[in-house]
Amino acid sequence: MSGIVSSLADNVALGDMNVAVAGLSSLLSFLVGAATSAILINWGRRRRLQSQYAMPLMLEASLLLIFGVLGSNLESHHVLFVPATVCLLCYVMGLQNAMITKVSKAEIRTTHVTGLVTDIGIELGKLFYWNVGAMPGNLVCGDRQKLKLLGSLLLSFLVGGLTGAVGFRHLGFASTVPLAIVLVTLAVVPIVDDVRGYRG
Template sequence: MPIQYARSLTSQQGSSRTIRHLGFTLAFIAGAANAGAYLAVQIYTSHMTGIVSSLADHLVLGEFTLALGAMGAVLSFLMGAMTSAIMINYGRRRALRSQFALPLLLEAGLFLVFGLMGSTLAGVTGLFVPATVMLLCFMMGLQNAVITKISGAVVRTTHLTGVITDLGIELGKLIYWNRVDAGPEHRVVADRLRLRMLGLLILFFLVGGVLGAIGFKQFGYLATLPLAGILVLLSVVPVVDDLRGAALETGDA
């Protein structure tokens, strides 16, 4: 990955092209993490709509232990998004180039720890499942906040409900029959670039899910290590830039 391209992926001044590429990569990671999480603990950890619905069901059925687990998952996702916002705003205040890269580097570290220690922690009865769910929900919240902030809420990567809705809207525009005598203000025109982006987000999420499921079946928790590696590649260049800048400032002082 060329250095300048890697630097631009998480830059606040990144182009719409690099933002799309970052979104595709993060959608792949989210799909892989979701598929692996389901095989490990039978829960999709980025699907907050489903988890909140299950929380309501558990409360009505009197399954308060399960309701507490669902609440923990939602709060973990929320805390992940909050942590990402804090890191980004801290980096912005200090004019860091890595303001959007830092949360991704943290996510990489968490994937690394989970991949190396997952099989050991799996033997801790009663703790592994809730801890895994909360960790992965935290990571998905962390990641989704990054792409939401950097894209101005145009791109989301950890869940597809909104993406598929937007895709349906654009497809409806695409096949809409415009009358010949309709003025320019009444013509319905699909945004083909957005249509392509939405389709690719779904495709990357799907491919990530397939490869994540295969990887977990073949290698277990170690399958998260390549995801950590991808996140490091996305984030390491601006972090190194900031470290070099800090070292130069210290030397000048």
């Protein structure tokens, strides 16, 4: 979203309002996705549901399935100068980012790499900092577990991006269908458990 916001500002300054409105619609789609995720999670949390995180995941999976099946048709429809596919994907990214942010208690963001690489750099700086002459209570130490987690997330971004690009190149929009099915499979169990518990 950083790029979209800076592009939006740039295009407003240049007077290119069509592109600025397109950026705004992408930003708003992400924002509404994040808000939707928070609403679903908080609703589930208040009711002490096991599926509090599965609900936004199921919505995400369903939307990815729609994207995979109808993507080429959605591409021709526009929402404020942007293809509907862009708005849909921004909405899904907002859902995903908010869900993981809530699950991880704001430790992890899943839709941007900048913060991830920054955190890796910080941890590496702490890890390689030499504590010559430092008092025992003032030692700078890197968190190897956090570094491992951040590194695996960065690698996942890379592998996921590569897989998505190759998949889209060969299968088009349908390349998201297997991922959507996996996400549905992950989300359905806690939702079914909650439905059974509600009936029982």
